[in-house]
Amino acid sequence: MKQHLNTLYVQxxxxxxxxxxxxxxxxxxxxxxxxxxxxxxDGVVCFGxxxxxxxxxxxxxERNVAVSFLSPNGRFLARVVGPQGGNVLLxxxxxxxxxxxxxxxxxxxxxxVGKTLNQRTVLRRALRDHGPSMTDEARMSVxxxxxxxxxxxxxxxxxxxxxxxxxLEGEAGRSYFAVFDRLLRVAxxxxxxxxxxxxxxxxxxxxxxxxxxxxxxxxxxSAIEVTGLDAAVGFLHRDRPGRPGLALDLxxxxxxPLADRLAxxxxxxxxxxxxxxxxxxxxxxxxxxxxxxxxLVAWQERKREEIHHPFLGERTAIGLIPSLQAQLLSRCLxxxxxxxxxxxxx
Amino acid sequence: MMVLVSYDVQTGDPGGARRLRRIARALKDHGQRVQYxxxxxxxxxxxxxxxxxxxxxxxxxxxxxxxxxxxxxNWHRRIEHHxxxxxxxxxxxxxx
Numbered sequence: 001m002k003q004h005l006n007t008l009y010v011q012x013x014x015x016x017x018x019x020x021x022x023x024x025x026x027x028x029x030x031x032x033x034x035x036x037x038x039x040x041x042d043g044v045v046c047f048g049x050x051x052x053x054x055x056x057x058x059x060x061x062e063r064n065v066a067v068s069f070l071s072p073n074g075r076f077l078a079r080v081v082g083p084q085g086g087n088v089l090l091x092x093x094x095x096x097x098x099x100x101x102x103x104x105x106x107x108x109x110x111x112x113v114g115k116t117l118n119q120r121t122v123l124r125r126a127l128r129d130h131g132p133s134m135t136d137e138a139r140m141s142v143x144x145x146x147x148x149x150x151x152x153x154x155x156x157x158x159x160x161x162x163x164x165x166x167x168l169e170g171e172a173g174r175s176y177f178a179v180f181d182r183l184l185r186v187a188x189x190x191x192x193x194x195x196x197x198x199x200x201x202x203x204x205x206x207x208x209x210x211x212x213x214x215x216x217x218x219x220x221x222s223a224i225e226v227t228g229l230d231a232a233v234g235f236l237h238r239d240r241p242g243r244p245g246l247a248l249d250l251x252x253x254x255x256x257p258l259a260d261r262l263a264x265x266x267x268x269x270x271x272x273x274x275x276x277x278x279x280x281x282x283x284x285x286x287x288x289x290x291x292x293x294x295x296l297v298a299w300q301e302r303k304r305e306e307i308h309h310p311f312l313g314e315r316t317a318i319g320l321i322p323s324l325q326a327q328l329l330s331r332c333l334x335x336x337x338x339x340x341x342x343x344x345x346x
Numbered sequence: 347m348m349v350l351v352s353y354d355v356q357t358g359d360p361g362g363a364r365r366l367r368r369i370a371r372a373l374k375d376h377g378q379r380v381q382y383x384x385x386x387x388x389x390x391x392x393x394x395x396x397x398x399x400x401x402x403x404x405x406x407x408x409x410x411x412x413x414x415x416x417x418x419x420n421w422h423r424r425i426e427h428h429x430x431x432x433x434x435x436x437x438x439x440x441x442x
Contacts, residue, residue: 006436006437006440007440008440008442009439009440009441009442010441010442011441011442012442015442020374021371021374021375022374022375022376023374023375026442028442033442034434034440034442035374035378035379036434036436036440037374037375037376037377037378037387037436039376039389039390039393040388040436040437041440293441296439296441297439297441300438300439300440300441301438301439304437
């Protein structure tokens with residue numbers, strides 16, 4: 001079993017990273033802050049004005065450490081890739097399946113079944129956790145959404161066309177996000193969720209969701225690349241230059257359990273409040289430095305938690321799930337599995 | 347698994363400074379310096395075999411000493427730190 005490796009996040013303005021022997025050295029204001037052996041890392045994420053020496057970039061590429069550059073708000077800017085690894089035969093299979101409408105629809109449907117069931121689990125967990133603190137009206141609407149998600153998942157199992165998969169995904173997303181606000185236990189009117197908004201996120205909850213999705217996207221993309229698949233060619237997300245279609249596909253089933261649930265807990269535990277956000281003139285909300293740090297720490301800690309993987313029947317660190325799913329996907333492409341088994345969170 | 351490595355190198359004799367430097371460099375590649383001649387290395391068994399070989403290749407058995415303390419997988423419980431320069435937990439959030 002692969003070990004869950006750590007990701008190094010650097011968000012200090014003007015920080016500089018360089019290579020020394022087999023280690024990544026973090027220098028801030030001319031002071032060496034840490035020297036991290038590369039065998040403990042599988043990714044480096046730089047926010048804003050952070051520099052990496054060219055030898056370090058080469059070294060990371062050689063050691064399969066994914067390096068991404070993000071804007072201070074977590075929007076993806078660039079990444080450093082080494083030689084395309086993995087097996088060309090596997091990638092050919094991927095392309096053939098992506099070009100085959102029935103095959104692509106089957107994988108896409110499996111991904112969205114996973115996504116829908118995981119959204120349902122988020123709702124069910126909230127119903128259980130909130131207990132009597134939820135009003136009857138809220139409980140009824142969350143329960144109704146939960147039933148709609150069950151129904152969508154059932155209908156997805158019977159679909160064989162990409163367009164209907166997309167339609168059902170939209171239906172599930174609408175039911176889920178329509179009641180998402182009910183899952184927030186904080187009474188503060190500044191922390192209301194009024195539907196999903198992105199580019200820009202128009203409220204604090206959306207800002208945290210977008211930020212966590214960017215972190216999850218980084219992990220999914222490197223998991224796919226390490227497995228040797230082509231991150232650009234997806235099944236549900238069709239090809240578009242510069243878009244990592246397969247990484248977005250893989251992300252779908254993991255958004256709710258990994259990101260949404262964490263965002264909800266951080267607000268409900270009052271680890272984040274209205275004062276942690278900056279509002280720009282255009283109405284866009286962004287996380288302030290200190291709050292972003294807290295979100296990253298929570299995200300890293302969440303990835304270390306262990307969870308039971310229902311398909312593999314093993315306990316595994318949450319942070320390994322993207323890699324495990326990418327491996328299951330490649331087994332399904334090779335024909336070792338009859339279909340893609342999505343990660344279903346119980 | 348965690349291995350604590352401490353060493354003493356006779357720096358007085360010719361080549362001593364070189365051995366000291368090279369041993370420290372090998373340890374830096376695999377772990378974290380927690381005190382002047384003490385490193386904590388969280389390594390897989392295969393990596394440990396490589397590191398150990400490298401260390402034993404550098405040192406002079408009749409002049410220097412190397413000590414390996416195997417703390418196993420449950421090492422978090424076995425280390426307690428007081429005072430200055432706490433080590434970074436390489437498994438914890440790495441955020442700078």
